[in-house]
Amino acid sequence: MRERHPLTPRQRKVMSDIENCRTGEFGFHAEVCGECGHTEISYNSCHNRHCPKCQGIAKRRWVNARIGQLLPIPYYHVVFTLPNMIFPLCHYNQAIIYDLLITCAAETLKAFGKDPKWLGAEIGFYGILHTWGQTLCTHLHIHFVVTGGGLNEHGEWVGPKCGGKFLFPVCALSKVFRGKFVGGLKKAYYDGELTVPDERAELTEPEGFEKWLNSLAARRWVVYAKAPFAGPEEVVRYIGRYTHRVAIGSHRIISVENGQVTFSYKDYKDKGHRKEMTLTADEFIRRFLLHVLPSGFHRIRHYGILANGRAAKNTEMIREMLRSEDDTGDGTPAPEPGDEFTNIRPVCGNGKMICVLIVHPYYRISRTHLLPPHLTGGEAYEDTS
Numbered sequence: 001m002r003e004r005h006p007l008t009p010r011q012r013k014v015m016s017d018i019e020n021c022r023t024g025e026f027g028f029h030a031e032v033c034g035e036c037g038h039t040e041i042s043y044n045s046c047h048n049r050h051c052p053k054c055q056g057i058a059k060r061r062w063v064n065a066r067i068g069q070l071l072p073i074p075y076y077h078v079v080f081t082l083p084n085m086i087f088p089l090c091h092y093n094q095a096i097i098y099d100l101l102i103t104c105a106a107e108t109l110k111a112f113g114k115d116p117k118w119l120g121a122e123i124g125f126y127g128i129l130h131t132w133g134q135t136l137c138t139h140l141h142i143h144f145v146v147t148g149g150g151l152n153e154h155g156e157w158v159g160p161k162c163g164g165k166f167l168f169p170v171c172a173l174s175k176v177f178r179g180k181f182v183g184g185l186k187k188a189y190y191d192g193e194l195t196v197p198d199e200r201a202e203l204t205e206p207e208g209f210e211k212w213l214n215s216l217a218a219r220r221w222v223v224y225a226k227a228p229f230a231g232p233e234e235v236v237r238y239i240g241r242y243t244h245r246v247a248i249g250s251h252r253i254i255s256v257e258n259g260q261v262t263f264s265y266k267d268y269k270d271k272g273h274r275k276e277m278t279l280t281a282d283e284f285i286r287r288f289l290l291h292v293l294p295s296g297f298h299r300i301r302h303y304g305i306l307a308n309g310r311a312a313k314n315t316e317m318i319r320e321m322l323r324s325e326d327d328t329g330d331g332t333p334a335p336e337p338g339d340e341f342t343n344i345r346p347v348c349g350n351g352k353m354i355c356v357l358i359v360h361p362y363y364r365i366s367r368t369h370l371l372p373p374h375l376t377g378g379e380a381y382e383d384t385s
Contacts, residue, residue: 004282005286007289008169010294014051015285017046018046018048021053021054022042022046025047026358026360027359027361027363028359029355029359030140030356031353031355032354032356034354036347036348038152049246050247050292050293052248052249053120053250055244056111059243062239062300063236063239066126066239069306069315073147073159074146074148074149074160074164074236075145075231076146076147076167076227077225077226077238078109078143078144078173078176078225078226079147079225080105080139080141080142081139081140081141082141083216083220083223084138084221086216087215088197089194089200090140091197091290092197093188093193093194093195094294095294095297096295098129098140098161098180098293098299100184101129101140101142102142102299102301104180104184105127105177106127108127109123109125109144110122110303111176112167112168112173117169118168119150119158119160120152121150121151121157123146123304123305124147124302124303125146125147125302126144126300126306127301127303127306128239128242128243128299129300130245131144131247131292131293132266132290134265134266134268134293135277136247136248136290144181146167146185146240147234147304147306148167148228150304151167151305155286156321169260170225171223173225173332174223174316176177177221185213185216189209190221197289209226247287248263250329252264252350254276256281256382259281260280261280261284263276264276264277303333351378
């Protein structure tokens with residue numbers, strides 16, 4: 001694959017990290033059961049965000065933080081999708097297109113929240129960018145979890161209108177989002193920020209680009225909104241399912257043999273029925289690498305009253321407001337954050353495994369936790385590193 005196809009340095013690094021994850025290439029670590037002293041040695045992970053093996057702990061930490069911010073209110077799931085006509089341009093302008101999608105969708109939600117016709121308040125939401133579809137082809141869309149209500153200019157809580165059946169009308173959302181995105185793309189073009197691929201040479205001339213842009217604007221722009229989540233548990237299940245996901249997980253790969261990869265997928269054009277697809281190994285890898293994010297790009301972002309640096313203060317203030325009012329949710333308390341070490345299996349069945357030593361590549365050593373006194377002859381283990 002590396003010899004037959006041109007790859008970016010970042011794509012090469014992703015391939016190398018995934019291939020060497022938990023093989024010893026990145027060192028190893030030692031864990032000791034805090035109850036019985038059983039010791040296990042394991043290879044270190046690559047920690048690359050595109051690696052399907054390495055997202056578990058990061059996902060649990062992020063989900064636990066979101067659980068701590070859940071309010072006794074309805075939450076809505078809104079998805080913004082780009083027309084496939086833009087995909088060829090996207091492959092040469094990932095950072096610009098991805099950022100435009102996230103920013104324009106977020107600005108659309110903010111504008112509808114501020115509009116007194118729909119709410120008249122500052123809402124809170126977080127977005128999760130996905131660039132793939134079930135068959136690993138490009139499918140640019142962003143999932144938002146949106147609060148059912150917000151804070152008005154007087155700092156008062158305002159709940160959703162229309163009986164809470166929906167937050168904002170999707171047709172209106174689609175039109176505003178389309179206008180913002182097309183306007184942003186046009187500005188990027190005339191500012192000289194877009195790279196035009198050779199196969200679309202007609203777009204190098206302003207006349208050709210304007211014609212293409214008008215055709216893009218005439219396409220169907222899909223915004224999808226679900227009814228409110230049934231309760232906090234459903235919100236948690238949702239964010240646990242969608243965050244830190246990579247283009248394809250190992251559980252979907254059925255076989256790898258004779259230079260071909262067979263995997264399962266849901267065919268949403270056929271009522272979501274599960275089917276199988278077989279690709280050559282090169283084509284499978286090519287599709288997977290389409291979804292390597294630009295370096296430093298943040299695909300999960302927080303906005304409004306749930307923005308980073310504001311969420312903790314705002315959620316506590318809103319909880320105080322709602323305590324004396326009727327619960328606008330379903331009456332179910334928010335789930336407690338889980339333990340990020342729940343996947344560890346001690347031999348004795350009582351203790352938890354404690355990571356006491358990490359050996360990094362080139363044998364750089366670090367110690368992480370102290371051993372309990374009962375495992376060290378009654379004295380606490382002292383870190384002398």
